[in-house]
Amino acid sequence: MAPAKPVTACILIIGNEVLSGRTQDVNLKYLGQNLNAIGIRVAEARIIADDEATIISTLNQCRAAHDYVFTTGGIGPTHDDITSASVAKAFGVELVRHPDALALLMRHYRPDDVNEARLKMADVPAGASLITNPVSSAPGFRMGNVFVMAGVPEIMRAMFDGIKHQLAGGPPIESKSLIARAPEGALALPLGELQKQYPDVDMGSYPFQRLGQPGVSLVLRGTDEGRMGEAMEKLKAIVRGLGIESEDEDRS
């Protein structure tokens, strides 16, 4: 049986502040790990400016190319929060004030604090369904295969946890890693040979220095636990055969 086509996602990080280096993005790492856990591979990520034409064209490319698109950023109350309006234009629909979103905001703010900038956070593309924001009320939304979430990491995580049951992935993408106490160049050739024997297991090699000594983290990723276990045993035998010390690494 041929393996099923992998389910893929694109992450779209929207915000000038990430491109200028003001803000360190941490959402991609969270989404990468949590999508892998439900069998969705992040095939690409793009970081783009708060610019309507750019958001529209990038979103339309990415939603056609991937099963899912997850956006972060640009759904707050200020003038530079243009994600919702841009997504509506990308889908060719009106931006409408969602009654449930409006009700959520009216409950969240004291009457004196309600203003038009805040109510803008109830505007979503016509036909969108809301994504709950348990942190600060203003919701995200889903439109087709596009999930529009906040950029603030705490809110993005809470939103993602609320929608992940809607996602249809393949088998979980597992990883196993081994730390070898050697520079990666010492292992590169046999690792490349092993990769050829296991084309269904993705093998990565990530060098580091610790206390002045070179090391390398060898990471196997795939969906078939049996094949991954087999490949890891062979990898350990290779490392042992070269007289290199190693240990299992307990991170993904």
Add this chain to the structure above:
Amino acid sequence: MAPAKPVTACILIIGNEVLSGRTQDVNLKYLGQNLNAIGIRVAEARIIADDEATIISTLNQCRAAHDYVFTTGGIGPTHDDITSASVAKAFGVELVRHPDALALLMRHYRPDDVNEARLKMADVPAGASLITNPVSSAPGFRMGNVFVMAGVPEIMRAMFDGIKHQLAGGPPIESKSLIARAPEGALALPLGELQKQYPDVDMGSYPFQRLGQPGVSLVLRGTDEGRMGEAMEKLKAIVRGLGIESEDEDRS
């Protein structure tokens, strides 16, 4: 006089490990800040897999669309290090062993440690010039408007510091920021009005919570110090007028 067209760059982060969430990228933040300082705006960043066809097509799009492209990752000795070969294909030239790069590697390794995997790090597209790696010898390279650098942050930074004198930017992109002790929704409308008065100053609003209290970092970015100073004075007057406490923020 119409302002000069801004000089733009695309950052291409190449590596499955960033997409899977195994590795937190920190190179974009460094490059964003250091390019802004020499008047180059990072207009987009893409994170892509170690996949030849993807690298070729993405690189060819980005080098046509921007003044500069900076890539990180995929220039080590292992089978998944395919950036150099892919860049050669993108430019339609041969991959050749560079004599100076070969000499660097032969000096760096003990004779017993030289192997074909390591020598692969001397292969660059025909016509490329080398980028010095003061950390671990294996060089990066420049090909046209594309700068190919290592993914390990310490090495990437050293490489960038070595090539930045080759870059022709515009006036430095400065930023000024103000912390206001209020939720951003309280300031959104007057901030939007101020943005309309200063279309040449990019205004961003980044909310946060500190000790349970809402705050917002208001960031002005631009190249004209006089206009930025004027806009900041008006912003402070707006915040003061609303009875909101504020303080200068000493970060970019």
